[in-house]
Amino acid sequence: MAYPEHAALEQDPFKGIPSSLIPFANSLLETERYYKQQEPTNVRVGVFAEAARGALREPYFADLVSEMYRFRPDIDHQYAGMLLLRGYQADLLEHDEAYPLAYDQVDAWTEAFEAVENDFLRWALVRNNICGQQVQSNIAERYKSVKLLSALLRERFGERPSHLDIGSSLMHGGIKLAYSHVETDPYTQFGEIQLAQPTHETEAFQPDTRLTALANRAIKQHVEYGSLVGIDITDVNDPVIQKWAMSCSFKPDELMDEHRKREFTHLDSLDRAHNRIEFFRGDFSNFDNRTFRRTSPVKEFDIITFSTVLYQLSTKERTAMVVNALNYLSNDGILLIQDAPDGNFSKRFNYYTELIDGTAIEAGPQEILRWGNGRCRKAIAGLGKFSIDGTFYTLAEALERWNATEPTPNDQLPTRHSSS
Numbered sequence: 001m002a003y004p005e006h007a008a009l010e011q012d013p014f015k016g017i018p019s020s021l022i023p024f025a026n027s028l029l030e031t032e033r034y035y036k037q038q039e040p041t042n043v044r045v046g047v048f049a050e051a052a053r054g055a056l057r058e059p060y061f062a063d064l065v066s067e068m069y070r071f072r073p074d075i076d077h078q079y080a081g082m083l084l085l086r087g088y089q090a091d092l093l094e095h096d097e098a099y100p101l102a103y104d105q106v107d108a109w110t111e112a113f114e115a116v117e118n119d120f121l122r123w124a125l126v127r128n129n130i131c132g133q134q135v136q137s138n139i140a141e142r143y144k145s146v147k148l149l150s151a152l153l154r155e156r157f158g159e160r161p162s163h164l165d166i167g168s169s170l171m172h173g174g175i176k177l178a179y180s181h182v183e184t185d186p187y188t189q190f191g192e193i194q195l196a197q198p199t200h201e202t203e204a205f206q207p208d209t210r211l212t213a214l215a216n217r218a219i220k221q222h223v224e225y226g227s228l229v230g231i232d233i234t235d236v237n238d239p240v241i242q243k244w245a246m247s248c249s250f251k252p253d254e255l256m257d258e259h260r261k262r263e264f265t266h267l268d269s270l271d272r273a274h275n276r277i278e279f280f281r282g283d284f285s286n287f288d289n290r291t292f293r294r295t296s297p298v299k300e301f302d303i304i305t306f307s308t309v310l311y312q313l314s315t316k317e318r319t320a321m322v323v324n325a326l327n328y329l330s331n332d333g334i335l336l337i338q339d340a341p342d343g344n345f346s347k348r349f350n351y352y353t354e355l356i357d358g359t360a361i362e363a364g365p366q367e368i369l370r371w372g373n374g375r376c377r378k379a380i381a382g383l384g385k386f387s388i389d390g391t392f393y394t395l396a397e398a399l400e401r402w403n404a405t406e407p408t409p410n411d412q413l414p415t416r417h418s419s420s
């Protein structure tokens with residue numbers, strides 16, 4: 001089978017693509033541009049998007065994508081693109097030793113599409129994954145927001161705060177929190193962040209040195225967690241799910257980052273039997289609250305997270321999940337929602353941490369952090385507020401307050417509001 005020439009596609013990016021798939025092709029084009037121009041460290045995602053857009057002109061490939069949309073009619077186009085990439089990545093991790101190194105070329109991807117097309121078993125697995133699975137990225141670094149807020153709200157939660165993680169996948173976030181106080185373990189320490197003032201423009205990111213130093217100090221604060229619980233719709237003990245989750249947790253280029261790979265394997269190994277973090281399987285939009293209440297180690301949690309979960313669901317399911325989560329929130333607990341609100345991860349500064357404060361639920365979700373992307377290394381502090389001792393603070397204000405009340409560490413802090 002011949003795939004279309006790259007140059008011909010550049011003149012009309014949608015030429016020959018069935019009209020029903022043009023919105024998807026458009027979203028692939030957006031992904032391609034984002035990864036090539038804004039995130040070249042992950043260029044293989046962009047190259048995949050370019051190859052997939054080209055292949056949509058081929059009936060076989062167009063049929064496979066249409067099949068995905070038939071099974072999931074409400075799926076967001078960006079999310080569909082990520083599912084398709086993860087479907088092929090899971091296949092290539094099994095079948096091509098040159099993956100991902102050689103996949104910075106469109107031809108490598110088109111050959112892979114062709115190879116899958118010609119092998120029924122490989123094709124069936126790709127099809128099953130993209131039609132039936134959810135993306136299950138395990139990015140433990142996303143949970144540094146939990147660590148940060150645990151430090152800032154220490155007086156509120158007391159010693160050993162509890163945490164419920166809904167949409168936990170393999171629970172790497174909870175595992176990192178559980179073992180983050182083991183300072184000798186390099187893989188359970190959260191990486192540093194760069195933090196900018198709330199007024200900051202996203203175009204030329206410029207961290208604020210003082211805010212950055214304060215945030216990193218708070219993230220490093222020693223916190224030992226009490227009860228930790230994860231809930232996921234999938235069975236995280238099933239080896240097939242574990243393999244799929246592993247494939248979903250890496251962008252292709254990240255598979256060449258040995259530290260990230262070792263971190264993944266290490267976190268996976270720390271609590272295989274769920275002794276430290278309890279796991280409950282269930283669809284939280286239609287949850288068996290009775291059984292959970294009967295068996296959960298605690299009935300109310302200090303911190304509840306939906307990290308990169310709600311974007312996968314319909315509006316109705318999202319509402320049901322958030323309302324049900326509030327039933328498990330302690331009176332002075334916090335609910336954290338982290339997501340790209342429109343499901344678009346191919347846009348800079350489109351991944352937010354929002355907080356619902358159990359002491360002021362009526363105030364609704366408050367923007368606390370706006371991250372450069374879902375890998376959580378750079379962020380802009382939000383103007384949303386949360387309560388400490390009855391007074392409401394923004395994140396920047398809370399960090400200053402925390403600094404004033406903590407015993408002074410030896411290292412020097414940059415002066416207030418200086419920029420690096």
Ligand SMILES: C[S@@+](CC[C@H](N)C(=O)[O-])C[C@H]1O[C@@H](n2cnc3c(N)ncnc32)[C@H](O)[C@@H]1O
Binds near residue numbers: 139140173234284285
């Ligand atoms: C993209 S992963 C995020 C994993 C982890 N929270 C993180 O941020 O690294 C989303 C997870 O939500 C789970 N999920 C989706 N819908 C769910 C539901 N209705 N109830 C429980 N879990 C759900 C998926 O199975 C998947 O493991």
